[in-house]
Amino acid sequence: MLTEEDKDDLFAAICDGDRETVVSLVTRARDEGEDLARLVKDTMIPAMAEVGELFSAGEIFVPEMLVAARAMQGGIDIIEPVLAATDHEPLARVCIGSVKGDLHDIGKNLVVMMLKGAGFEVEDLGVDVSNEAFAAACDRGNSVVCLSALLTTTRPQMVKVIAHLKASGKSAKVVIGGAVVTQDFADIIGADAFGEDAPGAVRAVKRALGLAN
């Protein structure tokens, strides 16, 4: 079993982007019968939350967040198959995509990494996603729809997605973000929350679900 010191090392390894150490400690935890759901909840997710806070505070930059998220994913890849065999439930199921006509994926992908690091199950729908594909993702059990847009030419598509989801009776929460999106725009179009950056998107999803203020 991992000692408290080992768990501190795991926390630090995620924050430092030390994937090798993360994989080594998580493998040991799995092999020794550690409660992996608890390890994720009490050690790994807080580590990524710390990374998100450091980013939001301007103390680290995107590349450091990337390597931390990648280290985290190294551990999750080991844990996921074990948890899948149990009745473990993710925090929530979230789908995400760049709206129809938008081909950029860099911001969306950062949000995917941070959402996974926060304990959400994420379905990445990719770029240039149709309204119908977002609605279909709701039918597959996603309770939050995250929309990304890079340009002013694709931002109006967010309005159409929300209208389509409403017209087709979907109750999923809608969170929006992207280079040209603001809180005012989110309020105007009736989105449930707005994420100003990748860690902000995680907070926005939690707010939309009533998991945070």
Place this chain on the structure above:
Amino acid sequence: MLGASLVNQARARIERQARYATALSRGGARASALRALLDRACQCVTALSRPQDLRIPVEAETDGDDILIARSVELRNPTLARDLRRAGRLSAGLCSLGYDQDAAFDWAERDYAVHHVQTDLARETLFAFARASDRAFRAPHPGWRLIRVPVQAEAACGERRLWDPAAVQALLAQFPTHSCPVSLTDTGFFRPLHTVLRLNLLLPPQGRR
């Protein structure tokens, strides 16, 4: 194939950017992990690039401060109008790395971090490629200046000015269809994504401002 020197030049630029430089200078596991991501990104850009470099002369008619480019793009630019009347030559340059993001994501085995760094590196590589193309275009004209001409849309809702997709489409249409490997979506995205189109004015020494 893209020259390794362009990818290395792009990597060096990225490593000087604050967000990368800070992480690399802190050392430790983070810096090692980031270097490994940069290595993978370099391999990806080098492996996937099918560079295309096209340039065509573009017609321009002036009427006072107004300019009609390629009989389709209207600009109001007093300086450009004056320079065109002083024997400036207008051309459109198109550089593309020739691959799209989905190909890169697959190459990276859907590793989001590698893909992200690849995107940063591809953008810098594309700019290095375009700068090299511009230098080569200007080389036979010692003493001439090559000026980039922006073709921008009006500010939308007070936000930053962006290239006008309709104008970009009109310029792109000037390239011979049989040799142009690039298209533009209605929303203004190039396919392949890692593409840059620029309008350049080549100005003779006597025409300098």
